[in-house]
Amino acid sequence: MTLSNAPQQQPYDGPPDYRVVGRHGVFPETNHDEIERINFLAQMNRHLSARVVPGVRAAYEQRVVPAFEKAQGRPIADRHEARRELLEDPAFRLWSAIRRMTMEQRQQAGRWTAIRQREALAQKAAELTDGDDRLQLDPTLAIPRYVSAVDHHCMPGSYHSEYFPGDVTNGANYDHGGFVTTAGLLGKYSDGGGHAVVNWVRRNLKDFAPKAILEIGGTVGHSSLPIAQAWPDAEMTIVDLGAPVLRYGLARAKSLGVDNVRFIQASGEDLSRFPDASFDWIQTTMFLHELSNSALANILSETRRLLRPGGVVLHVEQPQYTPDMALFEQAMRDWDAYYNNEPFWSRMHELDLDQAMVDAGFEREKLIHGGVTGVVDKDLFPDAAEDETEDYGRKAAWHVIGATV
Amino acid sequence: MSIADAIADAGAKPAGKRPYFLDEEVESILAITMAVAQELAVSRQRVDTLERLLEGKGVLSRSEIESFAPDPAAAVERALANQEYIARILRIVQQRNEAADLKNDVASEEVGSEIGAAG
Numbered sequence: 386m387t388l389s390n391a392p393q394q395q396p397y398d399g400p401p402d403y404r405v406v407g408r409h410g411v412f413p414e415t416n417h418d419e420i421e422r423i424n425f426l427a428q429m430n431r432h433l434s435a436r437v438v439p440g441v442r443a444a445y446e447q448r449v450v451p452a453f454e455k456a457q458g459r460p461i462a463d464r465h466e467a468r469r470e471l472l473e474d475p476a477f478r479l480w481s482a483i484r485r486m487t488m489e490q491r492q493q494a495g496r497w498t499a500i501r502q503r504e505a506l507a508q509k510a511a512e513l514t515d516g517d518d519r520l521q522l523d524p525t526l527a528i529p530r531y532v533s534a535v536d537h538h539c540m541p542g543s544y545h546s547e548y549f550p551g552d553v554t555n556g557a558n559y560d561h562g563g564f565v566t567t568a569g570l571l572g573k574y575s576d577g578g579g580h581a582v583v584n585w586v587r588r589n590l591k592d593f594a595p596k597a598i599l600e601i602g603g604t605v606g607h608s609s610l611p612i613a614q615a616w617p618d619a620e621m622t623i624v625d626l627g628a629p630v631l632r633y634g635l636a637r638a639k640s641l642g643v644d645n646v647r648f649i650q651a652s653g654e655d656l657s658r659f660p661d662a663s664f665d666w667i668q669t670t671m672f673l674h675e676l677s678n679s680a681l682a683n684i685l686s687e688t689r690r691l692l693r694p695g696g697v698v699l700h701v702e703q704p705q706y707t708p709d710m711a712l713f714e715q716a717m718r719d720w721d722a723y724y725n726n727e728p729f730w731s732r733m734h735e736l737d738l739d740q741a742m743v744d745a746g747f748e749r750e751k752l753i754h755g756g757v758t759g760v761v762d763k764d765l766f767p768d769a770a771e772d773e774t775e776d777y778g779r780k781a782a783w784h785v786i787g788a789t790v
Numbered sequence: 791m792s793i794a795d796a797i798a799d800a801g802a803k804p805a806g807k808r809p810y811f812l813d814e815e816v817e818s819i820l821a822i823t824m825a826v827a828q829e830l831a832v833s834r835q836r837v838d839t840l841e842r843l844l845e846g847k848g849v850l851s852r853s854e855i856e857s858f859a860p861d862p863a864a865a866v867e868r869a870l871a872n873q874e875y876i877a878r879i880l881r882i883v884q885q886r887n888e889a890a891d892l893k894n895d896v897a898s899e900e901v902g903s904e905i906g907a908a909g
Contacts (some may be wrong), residue, residue, distance in 0.1 A: 421835040425828050478811040485809065486821045489801075490828055497800035535806030542802070548795075693868045726806045 434776035464715035495562030535566025544627030556633025576758030579611030685745035
């Protein structure tokens with residue numbers, strides 16, 4: 386209704402109200418205050434990146450660098466030195482403290498909502514998945530240390546911890562709370578990355594008609610479902626280490642009417658359950674930074690083995706550290722590695738990924754490089770391509786590295 | 791059952807040692823403050839929701855709230871409520887001020903030693 390005393394609509398730049406998110410059959414119920422907690426935290430992240438980070442940058446340029454150069458008689462050498470110097474600066478420390486707290490508050494808020502209804506969520510997931518052979522779990526699967534040692538992005542229990550048989554708590558928390566971290570930039574179903582990949586493939590691989598598609602580390606299927614929907618004649622396989630996210634993922638997919646998917650619990654390092662040349666397309670999305678050196682090599686090798694002639698592998702990731710990226714940006718991007726439990730983030734982003742792909746058996750001249758930004762419903766959600774804020778490592782603007790075979 | 795679990799586990803520590811960027815005590819206080827700030831934001835949104843619903847049902851107009859003027863008695867009650875509130879939350883400042891004026895304030899432990907020795 387239009388109220389006579391309502392002010393004219395104000396220009397607005399920021400995350401949408403959480404109530405515009407897409408819901409599905411296992412999406413947790415969120416009451417008024419739970420929604421407002423998420424709205425607050427999304428705005429906190431927005432505020433930190435838009436209003437606080439510029440002060441950190443100014444501190445670096447006006448205090449940290451001049452003081453270092455005066456004391457040492459040389460420029461700061463690399464991102465590690467830049468970060469160590471920033472750690473001595475009050476602006477960086479206060480921003481870091483609040484950013485870490487906001488991350489912890491987001492996990493607490495999401496876990497509250499998921500845990501309070503976890504029996505009901507498990508029941509809904511069971512009703513959607515019981516007896517369905519498109520969910521294949523392996524309780525004997527060992528969780529590797531690069532996942533178990535510290536909980537990625539401070540998410541207690543990570544993707545794999547199960548609190549009771551049939552549990553989906555950590556899938557529900559991961560799914561419904563991700564809005565906070567990206568401030569809505571991933572869109573209605575947190576699937577802006579998947580839609581971006583679909584658009585990229587349609588634009589760049591025009592005659593590509595995949596029949597068998599694999600996503601490794603696909604969690605609840607955020608990025609996989611847009612692909613499965615775009616190629617309805619293909620069969621999409623999602624593998625992940627975590628049973629709760631896979632169980633939740635199939636229930637989510639089915640309730641959204643996406644049926645050409647199957648969710649399999651397996652390590653991307655050992656996909657021997659699939660014969661050589663099983664897939665036309667293998668995808669990972671914001672996944673490589675959660676691995677280890679050896680796991681990355683093993684997974685790249687598996688992708689090479691599993692691709693059919695004419696197939697393609699695509700990895701979507703945050704940009705690599707290159708000599709032309711300012712040390713301040715590199716140090717800020719490293720924050721997640723040191724302070725947000727992303728232990729491989731820093732080392733992964735300095736790797737020569739082209740060489741890693743060649744080492745895995747891909748031909749250098751068939752490597753693919755590109756860039757994508759999150760694709761969202763622009764009537765409701767902010768568009769990463771037009772968003773001028775930079776929340777180092779969080780923005781829905783990614784690089785693509787891949788290869789054809 | 792689930793509510794008890796949520797109270798116990800929603801705030802669980804993630805695996806991995808926590809970094810502190812400020813003095814650990816200061817950062818702990820700031821973390822509590824930011825959680826309270828979050829809950830205040832939630833409460834403000836809830837009041838806004840109430841106002842909009844009441845306005846939508848014709849119970850009140852939000853402009854009445856903006857132009858609300860308490861009668862003199864109500865104004866005094868509200869002023870006293872603000873004074874009480876401020877005194878309540880600034881207790882530590884009051885007690886530090888009182889302590890600064892004391893010449894011979896002693897700690898209970900000191901008195902315990904004193905009267906125990908004298909016993």
